Amino acid sequence: MPDSPALLAIDGAVATITLNRPDVLNAIDEGLIRTLRDHVDRVADDPAIRAVVLTGAGRGFCAGADLAAALAERAADPQAPIGDGLRTFYHPVVTRLVEMEKPLVTAVNGVAAGAGMSLALAGDVVIAGRSAEFLQAFAKIGLVPDVGSTWLLPRAVGGVKARALTMLAEKIGADEAERLGMVWRVVADDQLAAEAAKTAARLAAMPTRALAMIKRALNDTFSNTLAEQLEVEADLQTQAGRTEDFREGVAAFLGKRPPAFKGR
Ligand code: T3D
Numbered sequence: 001m002p003d004s005p006a007l008l009a010i011d012g013a014v015a016t017i018t019l020n021r022p023d024v025l026n027a028i029d030e031g032l033i034r035t036l037r038d039h040v041d042r043v044a045d046d047p048a049i050r051a052v053v054l055t056g057a058g059r060g061f062c063a064g065a066d067l068a069a070a071l072a073e074r075a076a077d078p079q080a081p082i083g084d085g086l087r088t089f090y091h092p093v094v095t096r097l098v099e100m101e102k103p104l105v106t107a108v109n110g111v112a113a114g115a116g117m118s119l120a121l122a123g124d125v126v127i128a129g130r131s132a133e134f135l136q137a138f139a140k141i142g143l144v145p146d147v148g149s150t151w152l153l154p155r156a157v158g159g160v161k162a163r164a165l166t167m168l169a170e171k172i173g174a175d176e177a178e179r180l181g182m183v184w185r186v187v188a189d190d191q192l193a194a195e196a197a198k199t200a201a202r203l204a205a206m207p208t209r210a211l212a213m214i215k216r217a218l219n220d221t222f223s224n225t226l227a228e229q230l231e232v233e234a235d236l237q238t239q240a241g242r243t244e245d246f247r248e249g250v251a252a253f254l255g256k257r258p259p260a261f262k263g264r
Helices: 032-047 067-076 082-099 115-121 136-140 149-155 159-170 173-181 189-204 209-225 226-241 246-254
Strands: 006-011 014-019 051-056 060-062 104-108 111-113 125-130 134-135 185-187
Touching: 006 032, 006 115, 014 032, 014 185, 014 189, 032 082, 032 159, 051 060, 051 189, 060 115, 067 111, 082 209, 104 115, 104 189, 115 134, 115 149, 125 173, 125 189, 134 173, 136 159, 149 159, 173 185, 185 189
Parallel strands: 014 051, 051 104, 060 111, 104 125, 111 134, 125 185
Antiparallel strands: 006 014
């Protein structure tokens, strides 16, 4: 049986999804995006999974959409609407990654280009191997950024850098990406998997519902006024204050013991 284009491994409360078309730097064809969508839905819906890692097999994280497949589609119908495929396959994936109620660690093990860079930036914690590279490849081939890049990138680096990165389409290295604010931490390539697993395990032991609410508040912040954001915080704090994990956190603090959060 051929290898699946995206692998799912579950270890306790941590799920790891690995993009798995290494010969083409994990470029995304229909098989990969469908499988990825299934895995993302599975881990997002499972309350026993409390943190997710997304990474790539081989020397690349993800080179974006498979251009050979894209060319074949255009050959069949030059006017075929690319947006339809984005809506059907890609949008549910990136939306779920950004909105799922658990933290996502992206472990960027090599080049992240085009839609692959969008997936990398969807991480709540983005960790890069030293040899990782980031490329807004779209303008190089006459396309515009998609799969959330125009939403994610300005939030990470600000408008000035986002414009230059997307228009000049220059590949940047991991250290530069960290300097610009796209990456939380850069580690040695041979430490990346361990660092991502350690970070995910740490997040999986934290109060999951509070982390989910932090994620929601931070997703909302750039489109809200201060007054609206204060309301978001107050609503979420009411919900957080009713969780079992909040009671446990306070009891552990007062009892001078480590908390045992259950994600409830
Ligand atoms: O129709 C739609 O769905 C449109 C949606 C668009 C969303 C997008 O993501 S558009 C952006 C698409 N991606 C790109 O334009 C990036 C294309 N790739 C590159 O620019 C370079 O490959 C990289 C900078 C990413 C890496 O360069 P390098 O020198 O490290 O590797 P390479 O030799 O170019 O690639 C290795 C192999 O992967 C090579 O195959 P080969 O020659 O060994 O048989 C190459 O053709 C293949 N590959 C790399 N990227 C893609 C790809 N094959 C298909 N699609 C790719 N995107």
